[in-house]
Amino acid sequence: MDKLLSILKAIVKPPVFVAIIAVIVGFGGMGASLVVFGGENILTYIAYAASAYALTVVCVRIPDLIRFFGRIKSENAFLVRYFGDVNYRTRLSLIISLVINTAYTLFQLGLGILHGSAWYYSLFAYYALLVIMRGFLLSSMRWAGDGEKLKLEWFLYRLVAMLLIPMTLALAGVMVFVTGFGRGAVHDEITTIAMAAYTFTHLRILSYPPLRSGGMEALHFHQPR
Numbered sequence: 001m002d003k004l005l006s007i008l009k010a011i012v013k014p015p016v017f018v019a020i021i022a023v024i025v026g027f028g029g030m031g032a033s034l035v036v037f038g039g040e041n042i043l044t045y046i047a048y049a050a051s052a053y054a055l056t057v058v059c060v061r062i063p064d065l066i067r068f069f070g071r072i073k074s075e076n077a078f079l080v081r082y083f084g085d086v087n088y089r090t091r092l093s094l095i096i097s098l099v100i101n102t103a104y105t106l107f108q109l110g111l112g113i114l115h116g117s118a119w120y121y122s123l124f125a126y127y128a129l130l131v132i133m134r135g136f137l138l139s140s141m142r143w144a145g146d147g148e149k150l151k152l153e154w155f156l157y158r159l160v161a162m163l164l165i166p167m168t169l170a171l172a173g174v175m176v177f178v179t180g181f182g183r184g185a186v187h188d189e190i191t192t193i194a195m196a197a198y199t200f201t202h203l204r205i206l207s208y209p210p211l212r213s214g215g216m217e218a219l220h221f222h223q224p225r
Helices: 002-012 016-036 042-060 062-075 077-084 086-115 118-140 147-162 164-179 189-204
Strands: none
Touching (some): 002 042, 042 062, 077 086, 086 118, 086 189, 147 164
16 A cells, blocks of 8 residues: 555656656647647547646645745845835835836837827826826835925825826726727737736736735825824
């Protein structure tokens, strides 16, 4: 019985290099077989079995992966500071989101000029205001906690709040374009992929970090005197 268990363990938990090869062959082979042969083919069923084995190997290795990445998190100086310093994490997130949003805003502007479409110009206005808002938030962090800059900090917070009004109007322009004229935008493949990539990145990376973990203390809100 012990010998059978050891054999089973060796199968589902092979050496690391064997596990990597199994994952590449299993998942890659399944994708390739579906594209080349379709669903009704013996090679596709073999690829399904290989991918199932690869998934089993990955699931068995999950505890080891958690320990591995936990060790990296505790030993890497950047990761220690990133997860331990809320202000640093917030500032870095704002910088990354500002760069990506700026690029996406220019992308919408380029589409508007290229197609001469009010749809893209409305989206450009919306994302441009979002860039300005994030820029104000990033600027305010330089003075966060400084009592002498308190009035300026509160002014920037109010300005960010007021920007929500023109942002709403920009989105309303898109809705008017759809409902009033009965027309929507038909995107080509490249544009669709770019928009999907931006949306996924925004959901996974650019979500405001204090709201996820650490509370709102990173913004250093002050009570008015």
